[in-house]
Amino acid sequence: MKTIVLALAALAVAGGPISPLAAQEVPPAPGAEAVAPAVPARTVPVVLTTERGPITIALEVERAPLTAANFLRYVDQKRLDGTVFYRSFKWSDGTPGGFIQGGTQNDPKRILKPVPHEPTSQTGLSHVDGAISLARGEPGTGTGDFFIILGDMTGFDADEKQPGFAVFGRIVEGMDVVRAIADSPRSPTAGEGVMKGEMLEPQIRIVTARRAPAAKAAQ
Structure with a gap:
């Protein structure tokens, strides 16, 4: 697995097909206890309206x-309005995967107090x-910049060797927009x-960032 350093301080899967028969419900054996289905974790939907479309x-x-x-503090205080997606990382050898990065770019008029690091292991x-x-740069220094993953990163x-970065959501609509960005x-020279x-070049403007109806998060 390739790993890379974001260097943000500067800007800061095998199973066969299931047959219809196998997918039918099988009654529990006598005396077996029914297991309640897992309840999905609660999410809050947000829409980023960009020059390329909504995410x-x-x-x-x-x-x-x-x-x-x-992230919600930045949304509710409209601190992401008018910010941009400014970076697109892709592997130079054509390996699938990458990310786009956007946000406040450490603008002192936009950033809030850094948030403690929440590792994916947690x-x-x-x-x-x-x-x-x-x-982020060091753990616990993240503010208003974020990145969206394409493929497996x-x-x-x-x-056990690294704190990693803090995932805090997923795209439920608009991955076509993410790919376009x-x-x-x-x-070839900036950065x-x-x-x-x-x-x-040019950067892609985030026009607004707003909370959306709850139904959006369930899609």
């Missing part, structure tokens, strides 16, 4: 309460296709260090 996010307010609440979330995660998850032109050549 709906289900925020994991139960599984990643601190990080999700942090939340049970992962950097899989459609996950949204908090950008589980190298960003926490393990990821495929946008990039400057510093590992980010050189990854900066979008």
Whole structure:
């Protein structure tokens, strides 16, 4: 598994098919106790309206309460309105996967107090296709920048060797928009260090970020 360093301090899956018969309900054996179905964790939907179209996010307010609440503060205070997606990372050798990054870019007029780090080893979330995660430098320094995963980037998850990054939601509508942003032109010279050549040109504006009807998060 490839892993990379986001260098945000600068800007900061096999089973066969199931037959219809096998999928039918089988009555429990006499004396067997019925097992209640698992209740999905509660989420809160947010819509990012971008120049390329809307992106709906289900925020994991139960599984990643601190990080999700942090994002909601930026939404409710309209601190993400007018910010941009400014970065698109792709593997140089064509390996599937990548991410787009956006947010406040450490603008002192927009950022709030940093949020404590919630590792994926604690939340049970992962950097899989459609996950949204908090950008940061050192653990506990994340504010208003975030990135959205394309493909499998589980190298960003926490393990015994690294704290990883904090996933706090998933995209439930608008992955086509995310992919369109990821495929946008990039400057060959903009950016510093590992980010050189990854900066979008032009940047993609986030017009508004707003809470959405609860039904959106269930899709």
